[in-house]
Amino acid sequence: xxxxxxxxxxxxxxxxxxxxxxxxxxxxxxxxxxxxxxxxxxxxxxxxxxxxxxxxxxxxxxxxxxxxxxxxxxxxxxxxxxxxxxxxxxxxxxxxxxxxxxxxxxxxxxxxxxxxxxxxxxxxxxxxxxxxxxxxxxxxxxxxxxxxxxxxxxxxxxxxxxxxxxxxxxxxxxxxxxxxxxxxxxxxxxxxxxxxxxxxxxxxxxxxxxxxxxxxxxxxxxxxxxxxxxxxxxxxxxxxxxxxxxxxxxxxxxxxxxxxxxxxxxxxxxxx
Numbered sequence: 113x114x115x116x117x118x119x120x121x122x123x124x125x126x127x128x129x130x131x132x133x134x135x136x137x138x139x140x141x142x143x144x145x146x147x148x149x150x151x152x153x154x155x156x157x158x159x160x161x162x163x164x165x166x167x168x169x170x171x172x173x174x175x176x177x178x179x180x181x182x183x184x185x186x187x188x189x190x191x192x193x194x195x196x197x198x199x200x201x202x203x204x205x206x207x208x209x210x211x212x213x214x215x216x217x218x219x220x221x222x223x224x225x226x227x228x229x230x231x232x233x234x235x236x237x238x239x240x241x242x243x244x245x246x247x248x249x250x251x252x253x254x255x256x257x258x259x260x261x262x263x264x265x266x267x268x269x270x271x272x273x274x275x276x277x278x279x280x281x282x283x284x285x286x287x288x289x290x291x292x293x294x295x296x297x298x299x300x301x302x303x304x305x306x307x308x309x310x311x312x313x314x315x316x317x318x319x320x321x322x323x324x325x326x327x328x329x330x331x332x333x334x335x336x337x338x339x340x341x342x343x344x345x346x347x348x349x350x351x352x353x354x355x356x357x358x359x360x361x362x363x364x365x366x367x368x369x370x371x372x373x374x375x376x377x378x379x380x381x382x383x384x
Contacts, residue, residue: 137196140278142179142252142271145189149283153184153254153261162205168267170203170237175269180205183214183256183264188249192277196244200271201237208233209263216266218242219251230257237269244275258304301325301365303374310379314354321347323365323372332364337378356381 143159155163162168162180169175178200179187202216212233218226218240225242244250254266273279305322317340321331331347337359340351347365359378364371 137274137276138278140273140275141177142200142268142273143177145187145279145281147179147187147281149281150179150181150187150252151185152182153256153264154182157181157185162207162267163265164205164207166205166207168269169206170201170267170269171234172206173237175201175267178267178269178271181254181266181268183254183261183266185252185254185266187252188282189252189273190280190282191244191247191250191273191275193246193248194244194276196273196275198240198242198244198250198271198273200240201269202228202231202240203235203237203267203269204231204233205265205267206233208265211259212263212265213257213259214261214264214266215255215257216268217251217253217255219253220247221249222247225250237267244273250279298324299326299367300369301329301367301372303363303365303372307375308377308379310381311353313356313381314352317349317351317353319349319376319378321349321363321365321376323347325365325372326367326369329365329367331366333376334362335359336361337380340378353380 147157147159150157152163157163158165158180160177163182167174168178168180204212204214210233213230215230216228217224226240228238252268256264302324303321304324309319311317323329331342331344333342333349336342337353337355339353340349342349357380361376361378363374363376
């Protein structure tokens with residue numbers, strides 16, 4: 113037997129084991145952090161329970177671990193920037209109202225790491241898996257969308273950090289929270305204004321189709337009541353209408369990235 117080869121192999125194995133020990137990671141659940149540093153748009157955040165104090169439940173599936181919150185919330189977590197992962201699933205809690213709609217974001221010092229898109233009650237939980245290498249600041253944000261945050265109970269379930277150093281929840285100032293909770297608008301057109309508007313008969317009418325997205329943008333409005341017209345470049349509807357009634361007007365807003373559809377109800381008279 114070649115003794116030198118055996119010794120070299122033993123030395124190699126020892127170095128591998130030492131490296132493994134030095135690079136060992138810890139698993140920290142979101143429920144183990146100081147959640148008092150997190151904000152909530154209604155009520156209080158709860159460890160391993162929904163914001164209403166009931167078991168975490170998304171689309172009929174209950175979860176034992178996670179964070180129950182409410183849209184209009186943000187949590188800032190400080191990390192060491194070394195290798196690691198953040199994994200979780202997100203969704204609207206089953207205790208929410210039928211009109212609940214939220215968007216989950218994960219922002220980092222490198223930019224947007226996750227955007228769930230609009231989620232509603234009954235939608236299956238969406239998974240998150242983020243590489244934390246180089247990440248020192250991570251923000252967990254729930255946005256209420258344009259319809260307000262009523263009933264918007266939001267859950268981060270099976271949420272864990274597999275990292276080298278235990279992460280720390282940071283309580284931000286109001287100024288920092290406003291910055292994080294206002295993500296930059298997407299380039300795609302999105303109609304986000306009022307769903308109903310009106311005027312008295314024969315009185316001047318003015319309505320702007322409020323839209324986010326990259327400009328220039330083109331607008332259409334079908335079935336406008338007689339006397340009203342749309343500027344297709346600005347999205348402004350003007351004129352006057354003498355005939356009372358309720359008019360359902362399909363709207364579109366289009367730019368180079370896509371088209372958004374919505375419906376506006378115009379009420380002439382009727383005490384609106």
